[in-house]
Amino acid sequence: MTVTPKSIIEDIKKKNPNINRVIFTGCGASMADLYPGYYFVAHESKKMLSVIMQANEFNYDTPKDVGENTIVITASLGGTTPESIAATKHARELGAHVVTLSHDESSPIVKEAEYQLIHGFEKDYANKTAKMTLALNLAIEIVNQFEGYEYYDEAQxxxxxxxxxxxxxxxxxxxxxxxxxxxxxxxxxxxxxxxxxxxxxxxxxxxxxxxxxxxxxxxxxxxxxxxxxxxxxxxxxxxxxxxxxxxxxxxxxxxxxxxxxxxxxxxxxxxxxxxxxxxxxxxxxxxxxxxxxxxxxxxxxxxxxxxxxxxxxxxxxxxxxxxxx
Structure with missing residues (x-):
């Protein structure tokens, strides 16, 4: 079965229908690519707290309530950014549901995550935005599946x-x-x-x-x-x-x-x-x-x-x- 943002969030919801927090964390351009997803949840969700954090800040000053009711979305283009790998591992150790976005399916960050979405990059200008697009897609699925999003079809x-x-x-x-x-x-x-x-x-x-x-x-x-x-x-x-x-x-x-x-x-x-x-x-x-x-x-x-x-x-x-x- 093809793994998609929709299928990932469906699986998380089966495991825990009580998700109440979404954290987006990464470094550099990958953190910036997560911003549209964070912005969507922050503006459209009526039930979930959404934050975006620099990965090493997440590692050293972790929010106190990260756990089974939290989805953590991490990202690293090549999948080798040490701080983001550590954040992915740390979030899993705390019991969060962790999704990572990377260009390299064999990279260290992918191996640490519970769920992985592998994206393109080199092919064309659109693919330069693939990580950002996937982050937004995940955010829309989270809001739609856990509380409903009126404009879901328009977003698709x-x-x-x-x-x-x-x-x-x-x-x-x-x-x-x-x-x-x-x-x-x-x-x-x-x-x-x-x-x-x-x-x-x-x-x-x-x-x-x-x-x-x-x-x-x-x-x-x-x-x-x-x-x-x-x-x-x-x-x-x-x-x-x-x-x-x-x-x-x-x-x-x-x-x-x-x-x-x-x-x-x-x-x-x-x-x-x-x-x-x-x-x-x-x-x-x-x-x-x-x-x-x-x-x-x-x-x-x-x-x-x-x-x-x-x-x-x-x-x-x-x-x-x-x-x-």
Whole structure:
């Protein structure tokens, strides 16, 4: 039988119908990929507590009530991140139901988990978002199976069209991505903004595509928090990258954009509405599908920036080179 998010949650429910907590935990980009799932449970569930935690924080400062009534979802792309492996093992030792997401079915993290979902990555731009998509899919199954989700069928329709849409839109943005690359290639700092379910994608873009892979200083700012301190740095030619959602938090992103424009900042916008997210997702579920579409499109921008800077996305100073850190 094919293992799916639906079948995994069905099996957990058979074992324990009293699940009341969902913890998403990982490191780096994998933790960020879990954010849409966390955001969905936090916003849609009326019964479950949902948190997202850095894996080593989970290991060293574990919430007190983790146990048989808890689902823990962990993730690691290659499956070898030591902190995430430890978190997976620790959660199982505490009696939680543990699901892990990884690209490598033979990896250490997969061996430690009770349930495993193996995803693609290299094939195309859509598959770069597979881990994030699975996390959201698990979250929707959890809420639907344990308490009911009114818009479940609409979410499945969006899932069915998502990967084709991502690949189509990613293949259309090369000119815009090349313009972005030329415009920002010499910047030492780029501020990255996003809101709603896309806040994790903004963090991932800043911390990994820019800081890790390009050595560009990249503070992440929640679009709603822009006006509570960070807007003081909005000056002529200040470099910003803004992710604009199609959905409930769009107002937060648009308000930040309008302010930046008043002071002639250097702005690049990736807007899910421009990339036709509404063609696959209804108004009832659209917010949760923004981060996957934006992430897939952003990957093209990152590739073109790396080419313009003559700095490959695989280049590192420390990662995979130092043993003791």
């Amino acid at each position: 329709t969006a899932f069915n069209g998502l990967f084709d849409l991502i690949n189509h839109e990613a293949n259309m943005v090369t000119p815009a991505a090349e313009e972005f690359a030329e415009k920002y290639k010499d910047d030492k700092t780029i501020y990255v903004l996003g809101s709603g379910a896309t806040a994790g994608a903004a963090y991932s873009t800043a911390s990994f595509l820019f800081m890790e892979m390009q050595w560009i200083t990249a503070p992440t700012i929640h679009s709603g928090e822009f006006f509570h301190g960070p807007f003081e740095l909005a000056l002529k030619d200040t470099p910003y990258l803004l992710f604009v959602n199609d959905g409930p938090t769009r107002h937060l992103d648009a308000r930040a954009l309008e302010f930046m424009q008043r002071f002639d900042a250097k702005i690049t916008v990736i807007d899910a509405k421009d990339h036709n997210l509404a063609s696959i997702a209804s108004n009832n579920v659209i917010d949760y599908f923004n981060p996957m579409l934006i992430t897939g499109v952003m990957r093209v921008y990152a590739e073109k920036l790396s080419e313009a800077r003559k700095h490959p996305l695989t280049q590192r100073r420390y990662m995979w080179k130092l043993e003791n850190y």
